[in-house]
Amino acid sequence: MNIFNEVGGIVAKAMEEIPELAEVLDLASQRVAVESPRDSSHGDMATNAAMVLAKRAGMKPRDLAEKLCVRLVEHGSVVSAEVAGPGFINLRLTDGYWRERLREVLSADVDYGASTIGAGRKVNVEYVSANPTGPLHAAHARGAVIGDALARLLAKAGFEVCREYYINDAGAQVDTLARSTHLRYREALGEDIGEIPDGHYPGEYLKDVGEALAERDGERWLAKDETDWLAEVRGFAIERMVAGIKTDLGRLGIDMHVYSSERALVESGGVDAVMQTLDDKGLLYTGVLEPPKGKMPDDWLPRPQRLFKATDFGDDVDRPIAKSDGSWTYFASDVAYHLDKFKRGYAEMIDVWGADHGGYVKRMQSAVRAITAEQGVLDVKICQIVHMMQDGKPVRMSKRAGTFVTLSDVIDSVGKDVIRFIMLTRRNDQPLEFDLAKVIEKSRENPVFYVQYAHARCHSVLRLAHDTFPDLDLGANGLAGVDLDCLTGSGELGLIKQLASWPRLVESAAETHEPHRVAFYLSELAAGFHGLWNKGKDDATLRFIVEGDRPRTFARLALVRGVATVIASGLEVMGVEPLEELRS
């Protein structure tokens, strides 16, 4: 249960009991918020109810707040309700209320924080979707992790989530892949192919593909014209590339539910059908686009082509849906693809794209509005660039220079958990620096280590406790039954309050599609735990295991288990394995 909603219910009940508010509750109660005060000395919870409602009720905010306070303190879990500032109401809740929240953590175990706000609604998250022309490189990691963590987060919040990868296997780039593979195939059969010519992919990774093709088909394609082998070689190479991509994603802990093929969509006539529908609706026309403002491309020519009336749906200009030779643009198949998702039941769609696609967002959203009759919603998460560094120096990532850093290389170097965590330590729309050396440092500066260390410390205490009390069940469910009344210190209760805010964090991060908040939450929780730990250094009576005081020790072990549980729950959303020991 989200404690903020729970307290919101208490506030709502108090509001209903004020006669002056009878007329205005429906109108304004949505704007009533319950949240934690910035300064914890103000109390546990604060609400703006009086300020929001005062005007409509014809009262002064502070007067209304006073009346509400009288009602609020009648509730058994409320210790005090005080008016502050312009009309805030600060609430303090009983220690018993908070101890029960810890019991909830332990009863729910790693499911703590699961929510029903999604109500089983279907959401489609499309991410990675890298072209199947080579292995994933380091820069793909960010979108992969953000998309995957978002999918996990939405699932935890009660949505029915589909994780999807769109394979761009239909354009000119896969023909280039086929030609490049054919070269390597000839090479595998003993031919000296020399330098890889321009217009081909030079990557060494295609050597394996060429060899595999030679092994399978022998000299079958050697003397044939391109028209004879292109489709076959292309299919072979794409299959290989996709298999490699799946392997890499698997190593990152990503398991897509659906791989959608652009080629299948095109060949089934899906694109033609959608374009016909748009045409029937009068949303396509033949026109000539304005030339780009500012610097003019050398080869720009005014040409008539089929355009989509994107401006009717919020875009800035109408967008070309067909090339000047009449064939569909990439945009056209993308429109068809999004309609396909919608028809599969996903009215809510999220796409995770790289920063270079920022200019594409409005047109895709306008297209989704057009083809779904405003029923579908597309949110696009744009991932800013990742600067790969090594000890503060940029790592060059250039295919030509051969310093091509693959995702697989990075996983080998720092591990999947580090990549996943670090990729979530920035908002998606901020550039991110990824230093291969710093991210494996064992220090306060490295959030991965810091959070794992907190989790490992919890388990360290539990291991020691097991030696001392072999009869006690130290699992979450076992500790859920112990008496918690000994948890009275501000540090202990403060930590419980942090734990208790996890369900709300899941909900708000899911609603705003911001998985990075989980990483920040866990860092703060870890800091809270490390702080409490160190109090035991100064004052032995504050240690978790107190000799000769079984009730106190058990209650504190319950708290430690609660911290471990919530950290594990958060790491699960991030797709990171919690470590029980860091010593090596």
Add this chain to the structure above:
RNA sequence: GGCCCCGUAGCUCAAAUGGAUAGAGCACCAGCCUUCUAAGCUGAUGGUUACAGGUUCGAGUCCUGUCGGGGUCACCA
């Protein structure tokens, strides 16, 4: 030139629907190890939230403009 994103402490970054005195880490300064992991903790210093207006009980957050950084702009995907 149009459009999109960004601009918060010396540095790297937070701040749910607009909420109270804008928070962390690093660096710098002062402390804490015979101790459940010091791989850690406590405290101090540090701000006109790029700038100028506007909206309102209240703006880092919303609106307009300016400046600065990045991305992008049909016949690539």
